[in-house]
Amino acid sequence: MPTQSRLIQLMDTTLRDGEQTQGVSYSPDEKLNIAKALLQSLGVDRIEVASARVSDGEKQGVKRINQWAREEGFDGRVEVLGFVDHTLSVDWILESGGSVINLLTKGSEKHCRDQLGKTLQQHIDDILKTVDYALGKGLTVNVYLEDWSNGYRDNRNYVFDLMDSLQRTGISHFMLPDTLGVMSPDEVFDSLSDMSNRYPELNFDFHPHNDYGLATANVMAAVRAGINSIHCTVNCLGERAGNASLAQVCVVLRDKMNMELSIDESHLVRTSNIVENFSGKRVAANTPIIGTDVFTQTAGIHADGDQKGGLYKSKLVPERFSRIHSYALGKMSGKASLKKNLELLELDLTEENQKKVLARIVKLGDSKQTITTDDLPFIIADVLESKNYQHIKLLNCSITSGFDLESTVSIRVDVKGDQHIASGCGNGGFDAFIDAINKVMKLHDYTLPALVDYEVRIPKGGHTSALTECVITWDCDNKSRKTRGVHSNQVFAAILAALRIINIQLHGKRQLKYTF
Structure with a gap:
């Protein structure tokens, strides 16, 4: 049965959870520009930009984002992860100009007992003190139930007791993470349906990870279960296998579930490129929606x-x-x-x-x-210029070059049906080839004309793998003659241009009944 269309909020955590990707660390300027792209251009509903108390540099970056957000009308849509530390995280967020704290609590008994060394009641008492302090300071409070997926599986009564103690304290969003990305779509649907039915008045967020490659499928299951707020990151950034991809979530929810979103899809690729450049983490060419090859x-x-x-x-x-x-x-x-x-x-x-x-x-x-x-004009020009002269054919060619070493070449060529093997050396691969080919052609009473000009270029905006066009100008009895070679290797492009002038001149000699 199709899910009824409704508005789904997307909370992007590229600047917080995404920064937990190995090797990713944004400067304050980079964070500000990503925040602008997310809120102003792309139109995400909320962004999580940092963890409290990380560093003074982080505080300055968050302060700049919050100042910009207030000036541009995005106040209340910038969130910071905080900890159950009574006043410390709250004060840090206030000093950075923030208005929303996402409080990290323990959503599994194992985390509470083994990491904190506390009972559930002790943990609840600490949470309530921090929540009361934050609300008293005017902050909006959301709560993460860290490791909720394992906590619900292992001891759901622990989760229910925690929820029962927090449900009427003024918390805006209860954020349920699949912290280790262990859930299947069926498990997501069943557990989130249960949570929504038990606490119908509360706002739940789903925070998926992609360890099994199921993050987007799990988002679909969460929405089917009634969840209206989904967390994701640009380019699937995040710890280990990353979080749910913002681009994929956006498109799947619209196309496959008929959900309403605030996202401007025309900015998905641009935002992806910004994050790719600043994070240094490259997007695979076949990545859905944003990869360079997918269209x-x-x-x-x-x-x-x-x-x-x-x-x-x-x-x-x-x-x-x-x-x-x-x-x-x-x-x-x-x-x-x-x-x-x-x-x-x-x-x-x-x-x-x-x-x-x-x-x-x-x-x-x-x-x-x-x-x-971009390569195509080179190929067309080369084909239209060429004649099917085959007086000389290059059968094999091996070039060896090294830094501060003379280049060497070995060739096998066919000249009018006779095969020759020769080697040459020179200042670079092309020079070495000319040395070798001259040894062969000397046997046929032919010498290459003098080289007047040598031009190599790749298509405008081309990549390192682009075709190379080499145009060589030769002095043919005081007349200039140009030949062209096209190849992905620039030395071989030059070699093809040289073979072409040989073929042209040998053909001319043949027409003059020149015997060689």
């Missing part, structure tokens, strides 16, 4: 299906997230993939030239995983 079709049959009627499209259209659909070029490409990229570049090729370009793409794809739209 790229690779197989030619998929491009063909999209062209003929959007057969491989779903609700997850890239425009929804301020992105565009792309069609990767490689050995899996077909005519439709090439056509989509030509349309994007506003280029038009004959059927014959399309076949030639596609054949070159497939060949390059055997050695290079994908070819971008």
